[in-house]
Amino acid sequence: MTMQSVERLFALIDSFGDEVSSVGSVPMEGIDKVEDVLGVRFPEEYRAFLSRYGAITIGQVRVYGISYPVDSEPSIVWALRGLWEVFPEMPRSLIPIRDLAESGAVACIECQSAESKSSEAPVVLWKFDPQEDEQNPVFLSEGFAAYLSETLTEFKHRRAALSILEQHVAKFETDYLSQGKLPRNHIWRPFRFCSQDVVLGLAVVRHSIDNNCLEVDVCLTSDVPEYEPGSGAKWMASFLLSEAYKCGGSMEIRFSTNVEDGHVPRALCDLCDAYGVVLEHAADGRITPLEARSLYVALTDFSPALRDEIQGLARVARLSEERACYAVHHGLWTRAELETIVLGAPRGDSILGGDAQPEQRHLYQSDLAHARASVMGGLLDRKLAKRLRGDADEALDLEDDVRPLEVAFDPTYYAKVYCSTEQMPVPWVVGQSQDTAGLPAGVQLIALLRARETEDLTVHLQQDLDLAAECLASLQGQGTAARVSVLVPRDFDNLSQRSRDEFADKAHALNVDIMVCPDTTVSLDADAARRLSSSRIMRE
Amino acid sequence: MITARFTLCALPSIVWEQDVQWGDQDIAIRSFVADALGIERRLGKGVNLDNERARYTLCCARLEAALKLPIHAPVSDPGAFRLALDAFRLPVCFLGQEYLDAVDLMLREVRARSMEMRLGATFFPPPMVEAHVAAFSSLASDMGLADHAEIQRRTTFFRLARQHACGVVELQDPYHFEEPLPAAAPQTAVEEAALLGSQAIEMDEGVFDNEGRNAAEILRERVENAVRLARQGRPGAVNFSNQPHNVITEVLNEFAYSESGKVEEPVYIQVIYTDGSQGKPLPLRCLPRREPVDSASLAHVQPLRAAMLSMRHLGMDHDVDMAWFRNREVSKARAFSETDEFCYSQTRKQLQQSRTQGDLTLFFYQTGLQPAVIGFYRALIDELLFRDSSLPSIAVIPHYYRGRRGYQQGRAWV
Numbered sequence: 001m002t003m004q005s006v007e008r009l010f011a012l013i014d015s016f017g018d019e020v021s022s023v024g025s026v027p028m029e030g031i032d033k034v035e036d037v038l039g040v041r042f043p044e045e046y047r048a049f050l051s052r053y054g055a056i057t058i059g060q061v062r063v064y065g066i067s068y069p070v071d072s073e074p075s076i077v078w079a080l081r082g083l084w085e086v087f088p089e090m091p092r093s094l095i096p097i098r099d100l101a102e103s104g105a106v107a108c109i110e111c112q113s114a115e116s117k118s119s120e121a122p123v124v125l126w127k128f129d130p131q132e133d134e135q136n137p138v139f140l141s142e143g144f145a146a147y148l149s150e151t152l153t154e155f156k157h158r159r160a161a162l163s164i165l166e167q168h169v170a171k172f173e174t175d176y177l178s179q180g181k182l183p184r185n186h187i188w189r190p191f192r193f194c195s196q197d198v199v200l201g202l203a204v205v206r207h208s209i210d211n212n213c214l215e216v217d218v219c220l221t222s223d224v225p226e227y228e229p230g231s232g233a234k235w236m237a238s239f240l241l242s243e244a245y246k247c248g249g250s251m252e253i254r255f256s257t258n259v260e261d262g263h264v265p266r267a268l269c270d271l272c273d274a275y276g277v278v279l280e281h282a283a284d285g286r287i288t289p290l291e292a293r294s295l296y297v298a299l300t301d302f303s304p305a306l307r308d309e310i311q312g313l314a315r316v317a318r319l320s321e322e323r324a325c326y327a328v329h330h331g332l333w334t335r336a337e338l339e340t341i342v343l344g345a346p347r348g349d350s351i352l353g354g355d356a357q358p359e360q361r362h363l364y365q366s367d368l369a370h371a372r373a374s375v376m377g378g379l380l381d382r383k384l385a386k387r388l389r390g391d392a393d394e395a396l397d398l399e400d401d402v403r404p405l406e407v408a409f410d411p412t413y414y415a416k417v418y419c420s421t422e423q424m425p426v427p428w429v430v431g432q433s434q435d436t437a438g439l440p441a442g443v444q445l446i447a448l449l450r451a452r453e454t455e456d457l458t459v460h461l462q463q464d465l466d467l468a469a470e471c472l473a474s475l476q477g478q479g480t481a482a483r484v485s486v487l488v489p490r491d492f493d494n495l496s497q498r499s500r501d502e503f504a505d506k507a508h509a510l511n512v513d514i515m516v517c518p519d520t521t522v523s524l525d526a527d528a529a530r531r532l533s534s535s536r537i538m539r540e
Numbered sequence: 541m542i543t544a545r546f547t548l549c550a551l552p553s554i555v556w557e558q559d560v561q562w563g564d565q566d567i568a569i570r571s572f573v574a575d576a577l578g579i580e581r582r583l584g585k586g587v588n589l590d591n592e593r594a595r596y597t598l599c600c601a602r603l604e605a606a607l608k609l610p611i612h613a614p615v616s617d618p619g620a621f622r623l624a625l626d627a628f629r630l631p632v633c634f635l636g637q638e639y640l641d642a643v644d645l646m647l648r649e650v651r652a653r654s655m656e657m658r659l660g661a662t663f664f665p666p667p668m669v670e671a672h673v674a675a676f677s678s679l680a681s682d683m684g685l686a687d688h689a690e691i692q693r694r695t696t697f698f699r700l701a702r703q704h705a706c707g708v709v710e711l712q713d714p715y716h717f718e719e720p721l722p723a724a725a726p727q728t729a730v731e732e733a734a735l736l737g738s739q740a741i742e743m744d745e746g747v748f749d750n751e752g753r754n755a756a757e758i759l760r761e762r763v764e765n766a767v768r769l770a771r772q773g774r775p776g777a778v779n780f781s782n783q784p785h786n787v788i789t790e791v792l793n794e795f796a797y798s799e800s801g802k803v804e805e806p807v808y809i810q811v812i813y814t815d816g817s818q819g820k821p822l823p824l825r826c827l828p829r830r831e832p833v834d835s836a837s838l839a840h841v842q843p844l845r846a847a848m849l850s851m852r853h854l855g856m857d858h859d860v861d862m863a864w865f866r867n868r869e870v871s872k873a874r875a876f877s878e879t880d881e882f883c884y885s886q887t888r889k890q891l892q893q894s895r896t897q898g899d900l901t902l903f904f905y906q907t908g909l910q911p912a913v914i915g916f917y918r919a920l921i922d923e924l925l926f927r928d929s930s931l932p933s934i935a936v937i938p939h940y941y942r943g944r945r946g947y948q949q950g951r952a953w954v
Contacts, residue, residue, distance in 0.1 A: 316857070346543060346637055347644070358593040359583050360660035361600050362643055362712060366544055368597075369714035414542040414715060450715050453601070455608040460713065467717050529597075 005145040006048050012152050016058050023054030023067040023074070034066055034077065040093060040111035043121035045145040061155050063148060064097050079106075087128060094126055094137065097144070098151075103225050104128050108137065109144055123147040157260050158220060161202070164258050165190060165218045168204045185247045188217060193235055198224050201236040205243055213252035214244040219259050221267045230274065233267035234299065241296040242329045245322045248539055251292040255285035275299070293321055300325040303408065306339045313342070319349040323539075327352055330538060332531055336381050336407040336416075337374045340449065343411045345370035354535030371528035372489075373449040376517050377416050380447060380487060381407055383427050384418055410446070413471045416487075418445040426483065430492070430504050430514040444482040446471060453521045454494040461488070461503055461514075469510035485513035490520045545716035546635040548697050549607055550706040552625060553666045563628035565609045569709075572603035573665060580658075600662055604711050621700050631706075633697045639690040640712075641854065646679060653679055664698075666707040673698035684852070684871025687908035759783050759791045766809040767795065767824055777810035777818075781876065785906055785913045786940040786950065792824075792917050793951045801829040803928050806921075811914055817877035819914060820884065823921050830932055830954045838935045838954070841901040848906040848916070853941055860905050864890070865912060876911040883915025891923040894934070905939045905947065920953055 013020055031050050035042055042050070055065030055074040062074055070077040079096045083106065094108035105127045112118050123144060124137035141147035168190045176183050183189050185207035193201040204218035219240075221232035244251050255264055264282040272279050272291075275298035279291055287295070302310065302324075313319035324342065327333045333341065333352075342348040347363070350356055351371050356363035385405045389396035403424060408417040418424075425438035426445060439445055448471070450464050464486045472484040486507070492500065493516065507514045517524075551567075554560055559568035576599040583592050612632040613624035624631040647654045657675035658664070664672050673695055680691045701708050759778070766776030780788055798804035806823030813819065847856050849870060850863035865886060870879060894900045906913060920936055927933055938950035 344542060346640070350644075358597045359580065360643075360647060361596075361662045362546075362640060362660045362710065363647070364597070365600075365662070365712050366640060366714050369712075373715070412541055414717075452715065453605060455605040456713070459608055460715070463717070464715075525597075529594075 207247035781814035813876035817875035887919035
């Protein structure tokens with residue numbers, strides 16, 4: 001223990017003034033007595049805290065200690081009695097200091113036994129109901145003073161941020177919402193990110209014209225137990241980076257002094273650590289353009305092949321990494337669709353930029369055809385990922401009921417490559433009824449994307465089938481179990497019955513499939529054209 | 541890999557004027573063409589753009605769909621063009637992805653001029669063909685793209701279409717499969733027969749070039765004749781303008797080395813170009829033949845990979861370390877002999893500078909532009925003569941770009 005850290009903690013507690021509700025000082029004899037009863041030795045920091053405050057409550061933060069009567073909140077004796085009764089397996093060395101019931105856990109000091117000479121007493125998180133392979137307890141902080149300082153600082157920041165947020169919201173409502181106006185980028189704009197009724201993040205941002213960067217005045221994230229740890233920070237980072245790109249600045253992000261005293265928020269720093277992105281100017285509240293770009297790419301989680309290709313295009317100034325990331329985060333293209341475009345289309349950068357206009361027919365036609373193929377591939381991605389439940393009479397559609405599905409893209413054959421660890425039905429196959437046995441787990445499904453119109457199918461489908469057969473032979477030569485298909489739009493149904501039968505027979509003879517997507521080129525084109533058009537205007 | 545392939549389809553004027561039966565197929569494009577041209581005019585006014593663009597896309601798609609018929613007749617010479625029309629078929633020729641890249645480049649670099657000539661449009665009715673092809677070849681020339689195989693092929697086809705009073709519709713297959721490019725290295729030297737003998741049937745360098753006789757044979761004969769005349773003290777000239785660059789290089793390689801195998805006094809032949817200009821004489825029959833054992837010291841030198849010209853084949857950029865000549869310096873509007881001279885002096889200067897850098901193995905990724913090829917190899921012969929010593933210190937190995945099929949390695953100059 002250092003007296004400095006304890007003094008800093010006391011100063012921090014006292015800075016809350018009247019908001020601090022403390023039990024009052026506890027004599028050393030009383031503390032010794034409690035230690036004897038519990039068979040542990042409290043760390044000096046905690047003893048000093050008990051001696052001065054007993055126990056405290058500041059806003060929503062309640063820190064257990066010694067209070068009278070000892071069998072009532074916020075006494076540690078009271079807390080332990082309840083915990084030991086419900087969780088008899090709880091280690092006796094753990095002394096609860098904060099109830100974190102909403103997370104299904106309690107923060108504890110891991111005390112030494114009375115006889116131990118060691119002075120170590122870290123603060124840990126002890127979970128009531130850990131997963132089988134989950135570590136319990138989990139290290140939180142090296143000591144009581146550090147933990148409580150951090151908690152109270154965060155509380156202070158959060159409260160200040162909420163107050164600033166309220167001011168921004170009030171002004172925003174007066175200036176814009178009430179008048180039905182939309183704000184420009186350089187105006188402070190408040191955002192709230194929710195999943196149903198759970199708030200995952202709050203932010204207030206604006207584009208700084210003077211500094212050509214994104215300024216952040218409020219940045220609050222929360223970790224919700226139902227989501228993976230760090231989800232709030234991840235979503236917040238994704239938003240800030242996307243906003244930085246959309247506003248047309250340099251990608252630099254600056255946090256005002258209202259955000260954690262001008263430091264890059266801790267949650268974001270932790271996220272950067274997890275992705276191996278070093279923030280050189282975190283203490284100055286700055287994320288540089290280079291750091292922002294690295295974090296954006298890491299968050300977007302491109303496949304290695306896609307990342308290499310994007311970086312290659314970025315080197316020759318044909319496509320920026322942040323544009324590719326934004327296309328995914330903005331929901332314009334999924335990662336898998338983007339992979340089709342970047343790895344498969346000869347002019348992927350033009351598609352992502354929406355560069356070609358219809359009057360430049362050749363360029364536009366090329367972009368549209370590949371965008372169409374990507375949209376069609378995306379439909380198949382979703383169809384394959386969705387599990388089919390129910391029986392012949394009743395189909396059940398369950399939210400987020402998706403199977404583990406690896407989706408890759410093979411630029412050689414311009415084909416999607418799917419593989420799942422569970423059996424999956426192959427949809428849309430010509431001449432196959434829905435109840436045919438699916439693709440066994442581990443077997444690849446290769447779908448050559450050929451989003452051809454009716455007339456093109458007449459001319460080219462035979463070659464496509466031959467190529468599919470060549471692909472199959474190549475895979476078989478490598479000992480890879482696979483099923484190969486040519487995926488075409490519903491324009492196939494416009495062919496005469498005779499032509500369709502002939503193609504189906506040819507496919508059968510070649511041991512490949514024809515899959516007919518339920519959408520026609522007209523509807524695929526409408527979607528693709530919309531995306532191309534959005535690409536043109538997505539950066540302001 | 542997937543790439544774009546274009547089918548240029550010539551349509552006689554009657555097809556543009558009325559809905560007709562051509563051969564056993566009904567062709568009805570007249571209304572689509574009229575609508576599309578009307579939309580183009582309205583697009584120029586910038587009003588109601590979204591709707592007009594949607595209609596234009598639909599109109600062009602229908603026009604193109606109407607021509608995806610089983611009556612296409614690929615043609616490789618003017619006679620076949622005529623025959624196809626006489627047989628009520630539609631003469632077609634094919635272009636690759638590089639045409640699209642060229643269109644893209646032209647639209648980006650010289651937008652107003654490109655738009656004015658309707659570059660990137662997919663149909664050209666007969667009255668528009670002449671103006672379009674003139675503007676197109678002029679722009680291609682100004683941008684240094686004139687010797688680009690796809691540009692030449694398109695220009696030639698349009699000129700044939702004009703001669704036969706045809707219009708042209710360009711159909712795109714965006715999912716055309718081509719075998720992937722082989723890796724740039726390691727490459728294997730090809731036999732002369734494979735390299736030159738195939739020239740007559742290889743269509744990469746021009747639709748209608750070098751038909752019939754083998755181009756290498758023709759050039760070899762001409763150079764041989766020029767050398768013989770020069771030895772007799774009479775002017776012996778060769779026109780290199782219309783020769784494929786790989787053929788020029790390989791034939792020059794044959795004649796650059798002396799018959800005795802030792803250093804000889806050069807025999808100078810005259811170089812002339814089709815624009816009437818005359819280049820500096822070319823020294824031949826002078827270089828000493830190197831034994832493989834002499835050249836072994838260069839085998840361990842890390843090769844410098846250089847494209848002949850920057851901004852010509854951007855797809856080559858992945859494979860090279862640098863470009864030997866800058867396109868904007870070489871592709872200027874001037875006489876071929878001046879280009880030849882410029883490339884000669886540049887190469888001389890660069891090779892002289894390389895003397896202080898130790899041994900040099902240069903992989904020379906060359907493309908068309910004959911004056912640049914002649915200038916380069918004239919300078920190389922001079923340099924090889926200068927460096928005449930027991931052990932070679934420089935080797936140049938030509939690599940010929942073969943479109944999507946990668947590169948062919950030529951004979952080494954040591």
